[in-house]
Amino acid sequence: MMDDNNPEKAKISPKQKTQAAAQIFSRLQKKTEKRNSPKEDILVLSAQEKESPKENFSHIELIGDLAKAKEALFRKICTEEEIVELFFSQSKQQSQSSSFLELLQARHKLASEEYQNLLAISSINTEWMPKTPSSPFDLVLGKILVDHALLQRDQIQQLIRIQTTLRKIGIVKSLQELVVICKALSEDIVKPLVAQCEKKIADAKKNSIEQTSIKKQAILSLPGKKYPVMLCFFLLLFLGVSLPLLWLRHESQKKSPETTAVPIKPAKIVEPASLADDLAAEDLKKIAMQKSIQEENSVRDLVRWGNFWISNKQQELLLQQWATGSQLSGFALQILSQEFHLKEENSIARLVWNSHWNIPKGIYLKIQVQVVNPFQKDKVYASQTLETDLYGNLSAEFSFYDKKAMPGLYCFRVIFNFYNQADFTKFFLGLRENQIWETSFLADDAIKTSAYAKLQSKEVREIVEQNKKQYDGIKQWIQKKERFSRKEWEEKNKNFAQEFQKIQEKIENLEKFALSPLYPETKIKLQEMVEKLHNIFTAWRDWQNSFEIKSKEFFQEKAQWEISYEKVQAFLDKEEKEIFDFLESRRWIIIQKQ
Incomplete structure (x- = not known):
């Protein structure tokens, strides 16, 4: 089959180009004459143009197999259907490079004279309608054939290429006719599909018409904007009366600005304060701040001892032996006395510890007490953090849950941590080191x-x-x-x-x-x-x-x-x-x- 990609495709010769240019020039000349002619001539010419359809053909030169097929059709050596079959056979035997003339000779057994005449033809000038896309009917029919698996997509494309080639030599065949002529499918199979195809096209046209009418109705049904005439008239009348009145009122209220003299006072000369005045001001601020702190602490029941604030009760006890703001020197913290005993209540054993310290009255300490293993001090069985009273007494009680008796060896540890004490306690006692006291005890006699x-x-x-x-x-x-x-x-x-x-x-x-x-x-x-x-x-x-x-x-x-x-x-x-x-x-x- 010969298609657009074939090297023997149709070409336009220089002679044809000259003829086409002459035709274009003549048409332009006719248009110029029409413009210069009277209106009656224009009407006559326009009527004639309406009666005669415009020519959409162009002159092309057919070469090779297309020229031979055109000549064979012109001499009625073969029919259109036979040419279709020959081109279809040629497309199937493309790998064997069989020419159109050889296939025609094998089919009709041409005489030597006819064969030589066709062989001598290399090109023919003819009119050809420019290539138009396949009709919607052919496209829909091709899709139906592929969907029903009656033909392959490649076969449909091959038939459409043959259809385009046949148009160049003046043969117009639909896809339905090509399928039957090429014997790809029988006519009995194609007819129902054609009816289905026509129904689809009709439905598509109907839907498009309905959509167009719906759009028109929607556009026509849009409500138009209505403006009340009387309202607009009264609005314009109101503006025409009120605007001049407002302008007249504005003009009447205009007054020339009056200028009043503002006396300028001379700037005050600030003399630099002396250093003594600055120091006096700072002292006054400090005194005022201390006074406010004293008032606040008096409400909280606090009094001053040196740089620290303590309770009135602490001050009362400390003043019995020491002056205000004083502190101890060379003080060594000691436990003056301590006692242990066990008591059992409701089958629960409790260890009770009472102690008295050598701290002055008015000072309190934070002490941690533990019950540990005497051989492994890191094994802590009970622990508490306590605070002495203002008289140096400290007590603790440990519950041993459901232990009725405590046979065994134990160690009681008392830990004084300097960092856990109050700031006033650190200042007054002057202590800077941690201390630990240990007491090993038995819960029963040694035997x-x-x-x-x-x-x-x-x-x-x-x-x-x-x-x-x-x-x-x-x-x-x-x-x-x-x-x-x-x-x-x-x-x-x-x-x-x-x-x-x-x-x-x-x-x-x-x-x-x-x-x-x-x-x-x-x-x-x-x-x-x-x-x-x-x-x-x-x-x-x-x-x-x-x-x-x-x-x-x-x-x-x-x-x-x-x-x-x-x-x-x-x-x-x-x-x-x-x-x-x-x-x-x-x-x-x-x-x-x-």
Whole structure:
């Protein structure tokens, strides 16, 4: 098929260009004559132009296959339908480079003379209507054929290109006719689709007409602006009368401005103040400020002591021995007396501490008191921050919750922190260092405390031996590679759980009757050893459920348990020695019960 991209496409020769220029010149000349002619001639000419349609054709030169096809059609060697079929065949055989004349010769068996005549034709001049886009009918029909999968999109494009080529040689065929002529589809299939296509086009036209009418109605139905004539007339009349009156009133109120002389007073000469006057003014300000502060503090019941403000009660007590604004020198803070006792109320034990300090009357201190372990001072079991009264007395009371008795060793710490004191206290006492007082005490006599310590040590060793017994049993099962039945396994699991629960209860009972345990580090290591025993039992249980000969996890947990076992014994010996050495040193007091 020959299309616009073919090198043999139609070209306009120089001769045709000259003819076209002559035609344009003649048309321009006719237009000039019409302008200069009378109106009657103009009317006649315009009527003639209306009767004769305008020519939209242009002269082109056909070359190659297009020229041969045009000549064959002119000589009636073949029909339009045959030319359509030949161009369609040529488009399908484009890869074989078959010419139109060869296909025509194969179809009609042309005589040698006709064949030579057509072969000799290389170009033909003819009239051709400029290329117009495909009709909406063809486009809609092509879309329907593609949507129904009757033809491919490439086939539709091929037929449209053939349609454009045929127009150049004067053959006008619709897409419907081309589909039937090229035998792409039968006429029975195409007819229903054509009816569907016509219906779509009609519906589209109808919708466009309805939309146009709706727009026109909408435009015509817009309300127009109406202006009341009488209202406008009266408004103009009012403005015409009122504006002149306003102008006349404005002119009558105009007056010439009167000028009045303003006397200019001479500037005051300010003499510089002397230095003595400035100092006197500052002193007056200070006196006024102090007076206001005194008035304010008098309302708050405060009086001045040096650069500090204290209460009237403090001043009254301090003035008994010292003058106003004075302070102590070389003062050393001490606890003059202190006493401890235990009291039980409703099965709750309380530690009561009373003390008296060597501070002057009128001074108060902030003191922190703690109950700690005598061997590990960082283990604080109770703590309070208190304030002495103005007479140097300080008391504290500690509740030990549900502890009925307190066998064991304890340390009572009293902490004086310089940075926590009031500014006046720091000034008056002149203290610059922190101080700590410690008092170790027993909750019972030494004999009972020693017996309790031995009992605790015995219980710890029993727990250790009970733990070791369980460990030896599991170790023996692993070494013998014993595997138990389901019933035996359930029984051993139950027995281990019961023994493990007993061990946990004994550990908790170690400090059941004491605020702090006698063997705190031993208790921690003992708890770790019990946890390792549970891990060993878990490793043995997993080995029972597996098919392995040895249990790697068991040997790992076994090594860790043995280390914990040695640590428990070492810490127990160490802490037991510290307790009995402390009891023998007599560096403690006994707190009596009340």
